[in-house]
Amino acid sequence: MPHPDRSAAAVRLMTRLHVDWTRCDGHGSCSELLPELLGVDEFGFPVSRSGERDPAVPRRDRDTARHAVRNCPLMALRLYDADG
Amino acid sequence: MTTAPTLTRRLLDGAGTDHGAHLARYGVLPRLSRDDLLAALTDSGLTGRGGAGFPTAIKVRAVAYAPRRPVVIGNAMESEPLSAKDAVLLGRNPHLVLDGLETLARAMRARRAILALGPEVDPGAAFAAARGREVEVVQLEGGFVAGQETALVNQLNGRPAIPRDPFTRVTEAGVGGRATLVLNAETLAQLALLVRYGAGWFRAAGTTEDPGTSLFTISGSVGRPGVVEAERGSSLRDVLDPAQPLRPSAVLVGGYHGAWVRTSDLDVRLTRRDLAAYGASVGAGVLHVLGTDTCPIGFAAGVAEYLASESTRQCGPCLNGLPRMATDLARLAAGVRDHGLPAEVQRMSALVTGRGACAHPDGSARFVASTLDVFRDHVAAHLEGWCPTPTGRPRRSDS
Numbered sequence: 340m341p342h343p344d345r346s347a348a349a350v351r352l353m354t355r356l357h358v359d360w361t362r363c364d365g366h367g368s369c370s371e372l373l374p375e376l377l378g379v380d381e382f383g384f385p386v387s388r389s390g391e392r393d394p395a396v397p398r399r400d401r402d403t404a405r406h407a408v409r410n411c412p413l414m415a416l417r418l419y420d421a422d423g
Numbered sequence: 424m425t426t427a428p429t430l431t432r433r434l435l436d437g438a439g440t441d442h443g444a445h446l447a448r449y450g451v452l453p454r455l456s457r458d459d460l461l462a463a464l465t466d467s468g469l470t471g472r473g474g475a476g477f478p479t480a481i482k483v484r485a486v487a488y489a490p491r492r493p494v495v496i497g498n499a500m501e502s503e504p505l506s507a508k509d510a511v512l513l514g515r516n517p518h519l520v521l522d523g524l525e526t527l528a529r530a531m532r533a534r535r536a537i538l539a540l541g542p543e544v545d546p547g548a549a550f551a552a553a554r555g556r557e558v559e560v561v562q563l564e565g566g567f568v569a570g571q572e573t574a575l576v577n578q579l580n581g582r583p584a585i586p587r588d589p590f591t592r593v594t595e596a597g598v599g600g601r602a603t604l605v606l607n608a609e610t611l612a613q614l615a616l617l618v619r620y621g622a623g624w625f626r627a628a629g630t631t632e633d634p635g636t637s638l639f640t641i642s643g644s645v646g647r648p649g650v651v652e653a654e655r656g657s658s659l660r661d662v663l664d665p666a667q668p669l670r671p672s673a674v675l676v677g678g679y680h681g682a683w684v685r686t687s688d689l690d691v692r693l694t695r696r697d698l699a700a701y702g703a704s705v706g707a708g709v710l711h712v713l714g715t716d717t718c719p720i721g722f723a724a725g726v727a728e729y730l731a732s733e734s735t736r737q738c739g740p741c742l743n744g745l746p747r748m749a750t751d752l753a754r755l756a757a758g759v760r761d762h763g764l765p766a767e768v769q770r771m772s773a774l775v776t777g778r779g780a781c782a783h784p785d786g787s788a789r790f791v792a793s794t795l796d797v798f799r800d801h802v803a804a805h806l807e808g809w810c811p812t813p814t815g816r817p818r819r820s821d822s
Contacts, residue, residue, distance in 0.1 A: 359588040360738035361780045380774060384739040392777045417590065 362415035437516025466622035473607025489602030500570030523611025567733035644714030677706035680786025
């Protein structure tokens with residue numbers, strides 16, 4: 340049995356933003372920095388505007404997203420690359 | 424001489440806690456290599472019987488090539504209050520579950536093989552059967568989300584039984600930091616049978632897409648509540664029949680995280696594909712019959728309140744949204760004539776979905792949304808200040 344194919348040559352990678360909900364306390368800096376990606380619900384927690392669980396981050400927002408990750412006081416955010 | 428179990432009486436006719444009697448009944452347990460086990464699982468099409476219904480072969484493959492020896496866990500937490508099938512299975516056929524764990528542990532040279540029992544599961548048979556076998560049996564703390572795999576791994580690591588962020592999968596880093604495979608107790612018993620009798624035998628029951636049998640726990644308005652085994656793809660009507668439903672008005676399929684099927688649709692087949700139209704899944708095989716003498720909105724409000732109370736209060740949307748949903752449903756049940764309530768409950772169920780570390784907000788939202796959809800006429804009556812349930816008290820209120 341071969342190992343799972345990890346070659347990504349043909350796969351387009353997309354950067355996504357993940358919220359660790361066990362850490363997030365609704366500080367709100369992420370939705371201020373990334374208003375096109377994240378809104379705020381009535382309880383003060385970020386809401387993905389696209390409805391995606393981990394919203395895709397457009398190329399133009401990548402630097403701001405990295406800034407948001409660094410600035411989250413609860414360290415609840417991370418960026419990762421995933422297929423499609 | 425042993426003979427393979429029949430088409431649909433596979434799991435519950437066990438030989439009890441005596442290992443010799445068990446081997447006489449089912450034959451010796453074959454030792455499979457990792458690759459042979461993966462091939463058998465792939466050919467059989469076995470899916471998880473604990474709720475999510477994920478293909479077992481894919482789950483096993485995720486830990487099969489781990490750099491360090493993995494940990495395998497049998498999940499008999501049975502955290503869903505309406506489910507009893509894993510407790511019944513372990514009472515009647517504990518060796519079959521242990522066989523499944525041992526087969527996995529040997530094939531993958533696992534560091535540890537652990538059978539985790541919830542507090543409601545009678546541990547006697549499992550502990551007795553495990554003597555002299557290569558499996559640890561532990562009884563753990565409960566709670567509705569304690570059986571979710573990250574919560575289970577947390578508890579086995581000496582931490583509280585609460586889910587963790589699923590970004591790092593337990594198949595990458597679980598118990599003791601090792602790759603960890605969590606399979607439901609019934610899934611392990613099914614595995615123990617298919618490695619003995621083959622994928623072809625396994626597939627003789629069920630449908631091509633959804634093969635084998637499943638255990639179902641039937642409760643509610645029935646003459647004979649209990650656990651039955653049936654082929655996947657059986658109709659809901661046929662599976663409920665031995666339990667003798669009494670004046671059913673609807674059936675909750677999949678437990679408190681499940682969805683309702685109307686009595687006009689009892690011919691629906693219990694497969695992943697057929698149930699998807701109802702937003703339901705076979706899940707852990709929980710079937711709860713609601714009788715015509717129970718107000719569905721009142722019932723649902725009680726469940727929603729329970730689900731809100733079982734939030735582990737880690738994730739903001741769940742912590743805030745589930746109580747809000749439960750309160751509004753309770754107002755609807757009580758006959759508060761606020762015509763904005765259904766839309767508000769629906770909005771809240773959409774708001775919490777996908778915004779938590781575990782499946783609790785999504786499952787709770789699914790149940791509530793299904794309630795509003797399937798019982799919309801009943802909801803409309805409540806908003807007019809009366810309840811169509813014969814014994815339901817029309818509690819008028821204009822507050």
